[in-house]
Amino acid sequence: KQEVTQIPAALSVPEGENLVLNCSFTDSAIYNLQWFRQDPGKGLTSLQSSQREQTSGRLNASLDKSSGRSTLYIAASQPGDSATYLCAAPNSGGYQKVTFGIGTKLQVIP
Amino acid sequence: DGGITQSPKYLFRKEGQNVTLSCEQNLNHDAMYWYRQDPGQGLRLIYYSQIVNDFQKGDIAEGYSVSREKKESFPLTVTSAQKNPTAFYLCASSIYGYSYNSPLHFGNGTRLTVT
DSSP: OOOEEEEOSEEEEETTOOEEEEEEESOOOOSOOEEEEEOTTSOEEEEEOSTTOBOSSSEEEEEETTTTEEEEEEOSOOGGGOEEEEEEEEETTEEEEEEEOOOEEEEEEO | OOOEEEEOSEEEEOTTOOEEEEEEEOSOOSEEEEEEEOTTSOOEEEEEESSTTOOEEOTTOTTEEEOOSBTTBOOEEEOTTOSOOOEEEEEEEESOSSOTTOOOEEOOOEEEEEO
């Protein structure tokens, strides 16, 4: 069964910093991996879903299946980036059984 | 705009009562899912449905039931048999079920509190 780990669990940075959120998974036989943003009390908003798709001008996700890692880069962080970021890797067979990480709670301090 | 609508946003029930959470999508997606989110835990799959009139148990289906009579709708009933029903419930959909290239789309969730 797929296992997903996100490190760190929480991160607090000053505004403007470039930062990296990590997601590790055990079953590398996957096509892609999703990153989500979750604001408090809200649902999940997909950031991207492709193997090497740029999510926006400042957010960029990459996937390295050989090492079992995906990385979400956030450039020039802003207070509005404060949220919990979750990654989800599919189990074999697709998205009907997806394993989610617990998430990284990001706080960007003005 | 297409999306997934969950209602209500907040739900309060007494212990021993069944309660139904609504999930409607207008994305024309085949597959729909129910997840439960608890503090400090990853999302856990309750039930999923690939097509109308078909659904499968996820990892924590005990105490829950679903139906899929219409493509757009996938209601979840939390029964009195569910030992710890208080949680944040999230509904999701994807274009296809059996596809790696079929990302998940989520609703805004329903927070259920049972006392």
